[in-house]
Amino acid sequence: MKIIVCIKEVVDTGLSLDFGLSNRVVFREGLPLRLNPNDAEALSMALALKSADKVSAVEITLISIGPERVESYLRDGLAVGADKAVRIWGEDFQELSAYQKAKLLSRAVSLFGADLVLTGTTSLDTGNGQAGALMAAWLDKPCVSEVVSLELAGESDSINLMKDIGRGQRETIQCSIPAVITIKGEGRKLPYASLDKLLESKSSEVMLLSLTDLGISVEELKNDPTRVIGLVYPRPRPKKIPTPESSLPAFDRIMKLLEGGISHRQGRMLEGSSEELADQLFELLINEGVIHPATD
Secondary structure (H helix, E strand, O other): OEEEEEEEEEEEOOOOOOOOOOOOOEEOOOEEEOOOOOHHHHHEEEEEEHOOOOOOOOEEEEEOOOOHHHHHHHHHHHHHHOEEEEOOOOOOOOOOOHHHHHHHHHHHOOOOOOOOEEEEEOOOOOOOOOOOHHHHHHOOOOOOEEEEEEEOOOOOOOEEEEEEEOOOEEEEEEEEOOEEEEEOOOOOOOOOOHHHHHHHHHHOOOOEEEEHHHHOOOOHHHOOOOOOOOOOOOOOOOOOOOOOOOOOHHHHHHHHHHHOOOOOOOOOOOOOOOHHHHHHHHHHHHHOOOOOOOEE
């Protein structure tokens, strides 16, 4: 079985991101970068399939779009058990859209051939969630998204998947292969690589593919029907406010509604000497149930 795992470098959202004045770009200069967590879990699942399949040999190929620095993620993948690594890059690759990335990745998949294509459902930086479905469309293969676990079925031409359908519900699906599967992460960690494997991966070959190698012209790549027209912050969840009593005057009912939307801080000022403050604080903690006095 041949498995291709598509991985992506993303901005580490552990730090605050700043938006452009036109609300169309995310500034990336100087921000820390990391491997997309959902893509890392996709690789983890591929490695689990490789270790579980005792009948046929499983070959894992990693593919990533990016400059030379993304080879560090590819080499780390080789160190933990992947067999091949491929990087796609060209001089004109700047801020590629999900549509353009899907075209590049699908063409690479066609070149190498795969029974299973795994990638993350969404990425930390843009969160489009489109690349997997678009790849499946280009490859003319079935696609299952939001998958949280998978295993090979009894038949050699199908795979069992568990899909997250929201609100804590899961759906079990049997899908024929070849197929494109997008993975929703649940905190799985990649296995640790031994020192020997890490050193070996530093000298391993990472194949570089250009537009010419993929058979795509610059004009064809730029022919993108999709456009990002804006980025907006998520709306906060509305707060439920109890309806004021109808017997109150209209002004009082309006004030009650306005006051319900803001939670005022409740505070108490303690005054006195150090000993008196300690006694008051101790009494306050007992009254609030934070501590409990010893009982005989």
